[in-house]
Amino acid sequence: xxxxxxxxxxxxxxxxxxxxxxxxxxxxxxxxxxxxxxxxxxxxxxxxxxxxxxxxxxxxxxxxxxxxxxxxxxxxxxxxxxxxxxxxxxxxxxxxxxxxxxxxxxxxxxxxxxxxxxxxxxxxxxxxxxxxxxxxxxxxxxxxxxxxxxxxxxxxxxxxxxxxxxxxxxxxxxxxxxxxxxxxxxxxxxxxxxxxxxxxxxxxxxxxxxxxxxxxxxxxxxxxxxxxxxxxxxxxxxxxxxxxxxxxxxxxxxxxxxxxxxxxxxxxxxxxxxxxxxxxx
Amino acid sequence: xxxxxxxxxxxxxxxxxxxxxxxxxxxxxxxxxxxxxxxxxxxxxxxxxxxxxxxxxxxxxxxxxxxxxxxxxxxxxxxxxxxxxxxxxxxxxxxxxxxxxxxxxxxxxxxxxxxxxxxxxxxxxxxxxxxxxxxxxxxxxxxxxxxxxxxxx
Numbered sequence: 081x082x083x084x085x086x087x088x089x090x091x092x093x094x095x096x097x098x099x100x101x102x103x104x105x106x107x108x109x110x111x112x113x114x115x116x117x118x119x120x121x122x123x124x125x126x127x128x129x130x131x132x133x134x135x136x137x138x139x140x141x142x143x144x145x146x147x148x149x150x151x152x153x154x155x156x157x158x159x160x161x162x163x164x165x166x167x168x169x170x171x172x173x174x175x176x177x178x179x180x181x182x183x184x185x186x187x188x189x190x191x192x193x194x195x196x197x198x199x200x201x202x203x204x205x206x207x208x209x210x211x212x213x214x215x216x217x218x219x220x221x222x223x224x225x226x227x228x229x230x231x232x233x234x235x236x237x238x239x240x241x242x243x244x245x246x247x248x249x250x251x252x253x254x255x256x257x258x259x260x261x262x263x264x265x266x267x268x269x270x271x272x273x274x275x276x277x278x279x280x281x282x283x284x285x286x287x288x289x290x291x292x293x294x295x296x297x298x299x300x301x302x303x304x305x306x307x308x309x310x311x312x313x314x315x316x317x318x319x320x321x322x323x324x325x326x327x328x329x330x331x332x333x334x335x336x337x338x339x340x341x342x343x344x345x346x347x348x349x350x351x352x353x354x355x356x357x358x359x360x361x
Numbered sequence: 362x363x364x365x366x367x368x369x370x371x372x373x374x375x376x377x378x379x380x381x382x383x384x385x386x387x388x389x390x391x392x393x394x395x396x397x398x399x400x401x402x403x404x405x406x407x408x409x410x411x412x413x414x415x416x417x418x419x420x421x422x423x424x425x426x427x428x429x430x431x432x433x434x435x436x437x438x439x440x441x442x443x444x445x446x447x448x449x450x451x452x453x454x455x456x457x458x459x460x461x462x463x464x465x466x467x468x469x470x471x472x473x474x475x476x477x478x479x480x481x482x483x484x485x486x487x488x489x490x491x492x493x494x495x496x497x498x499x500x501x502x503x504x505x506x507x508x509x510x511x512x513x514x
Binding site for chain 1: 379380381385386388389390392393396397400405406407408409410411412413414415416417418419420421423446447448449450451452453454455466469470472473474476477493496497500
């Protein structure tokens with residue numbers, strides 16, 4: 081595989097052990113919340129004829145029974161707690177705990193997305209966490225030790241994060257062009273959201289929908305955030321502002337559409353926050 | 362203590378600081394390339410995705426697949442998939458596939474939906490066109506085509 085030396089040098093440059101440990105603990109915390117806060121046990125009633133698993137679960141004849149789903153949740157929660165605790169001391173459970181928790185959410189999220197629609201809520205944290213899952217370097221929080229073992233999980237996770245947001249924006253332009261922004265598109269999205277009554281309030285969506293200018297401005301802002309995300313790869317100073325922008329984007333999505341993307345917000349804040357610190361990482 | 366070696370608090374063994382093995386480096390590049398490739402090639406292999414979130418322009422005309430419950434008097438109401446539980450909630454997205462499936466697969470899917478709500482005796486699957494004259498105005502059904510019908514018999 082031919083990779084420009086500059087890219088390779090950046091991706092696998094030195095990093096601080098403390099940052100890797102904090103990344104592990106933070107990711108384990110997000111995985112823990114995702115694993116314990118969703119009622120996976122309710123999936124057990126999914127009929128086999130309506131079960132459409134993703135490729136890696138294609139071997140499963142149907143949704144597992146409730147006991148298996150709960151067992152997976154318990155296993156994932158314990159592993160995530162061990163990963164968080166282990167990160168404090170740079171112990172092996174920090175590495176293996178994160179791996180187990182990641183595998184558990186991969187399985188549970190895969191089962192959740194087997195019920196008819198591809199669900200993206202867990203996708204970002206799973207993708208961003210993958211490099212950290214690959215890493216076997218032991219590191220403890222607060223450590224200032226630096227080495228090439230510690231930097232790449234953060235930078236690879238940051239690259240995954242930037243790619244995902246960028247692709248979200250690119251697909252809008254690819255399939256809709258500038259009409260995604262400069263038409264009534266956002267007003268119709270909000271129209272459907274108000275009708276679905278999924279959001280905690282319809283007031284915000286209704287207010288935006290009532291003004292063509294506000295709707296266009298919100299669509300433009302959303303698309304600008306997504307398309308400009310790769311700037312975080314080259315400008316450290318852009319990372320905290322982009323984290324704030326991501327939180328604003330997902331908060332507004334929840335308030336207007338009722339779509340719950342808090343895991344995306346937390347993941348963005350964690351990765352952009354850690355890599356945005358003054359110390360080199 | 363050298364700059365790149367740290368003592369673990371309990372074991373006093375140095376923590377690893379060496380860079381990743383070649384296999385890991387290659388895996389990282391394949392992983393990042395896979396994210397990009399799924400987007401470019403429009404591939405959905407969960408957790409990889411094409412990330413087509415709200416990517417299609419919406420207008421006042423919406424084409425939807427409707428699963429409709431029919432009562433004894435012939436009155437139609439939308440089947441309440443959310444009330445059937447998490448396992449059913451997203452299953453309305455399967456309707457386009459189900460109407461194209463074999464008779465056996467259609468029958469088993471219909472039975473699953475009927476089992477989800479014991480009060481429903483007859484289900485119909487429509488492809489419906491809804492139109493709203495302006496954002497905020499009520500959407501009205503303009504046309505619908507019956508694609509599938511099934512009952513408990």
